[in-house]
Amino acid sequence: MVAISFSLRRLLMGRVMSKSARFLALAVCLLIAFMAPALAADLENTLYLDLPKGRVVIELRPDLAPGTVARIKELARAHFYDGLKFHRVIEGFMAQTGDPKGDGTGGSGKHLKAEFSDTRFVRGTVGMARAQDPDSADSQFFICFAPAPFLNGKYTVFGQVTAGMEYVDAIKKGNPDQNGVVADPDKIIRMQVAADADKAGH
Numbered sequence: 604m605v606a607i608s609f610s611l612r613r614l615l616m617g618r619v620m621s622k623s624a625r626f627l628a629l630a631v632c633l634l635i636a637f638m639a640p641a642l643a644a645d646l647e648n649t650l651y652l653d654l655p656k657g658r659v660v661i662e663l664r665p666d667l668a669p670g671t672v673a674r675i676k677e678l679a680r681a682h683f684y685d686g687l688k689f690h691r692v693i694e695g696f697m698a699q700t701g702d703p704k705g706d707g708t709g710g711s712g713k714h715l716k717a718e719f720s721d722t723r724f725v726r727g728t729v730g731m732a733r734a735q736d737p738d739s740a741d742s743q744f745f746i747c748f749a750p751a752p753f754l755n756g757k758y759t760v761f762g763q764v765t766a767g768m769e770y771v772d773a774i775k776k777g778n779p780d781q782n783g784v785v786a787d788p789d790k791i792i793r794m795q796v797a798a799d800a801d802k803a804g805h
Contacts, residue, residue, distance in 0.1 A: 653793040661762045
């Protein structure tokens, strides 16, 4: 930023600088000024998921699933996810968590309306788990290890891993003969909204 500011100042004050170049330089300065608060506000739509091996950063997608994102943030702020197990983990497919019972049958007690979209399930996509009823999602979610096109348009996408995917890969895998059920599973250490974590210094 220091180098950029110095260069722009030289350009703006240069005698041989054209009007169009000065206008462009001024536009760049204004763009930087307007982008700063926008980037800060993005922390409100970012999750920090702390796992045994390290921190995973998840970009939330309120543009795709506003109701789901609002509920996930609400639960994270209530520390609902802290300490929960990755009860179902299938190699090459996904890792599922968010069940306080730890066996895939529990939730927070509030079902969410389906918010299906055209966004594809790729490596690092975060989606809501559900039963047969499209509107049966609650608190359980999963992170894809690899593309899963058979889920496209059938499950709610609400986020995407942007950093720390290697820590997701390291989650203990389940028994493929038991639909991925994990013996002595890894747990979420903490999941928090990034805006809150930065304020608290976490």
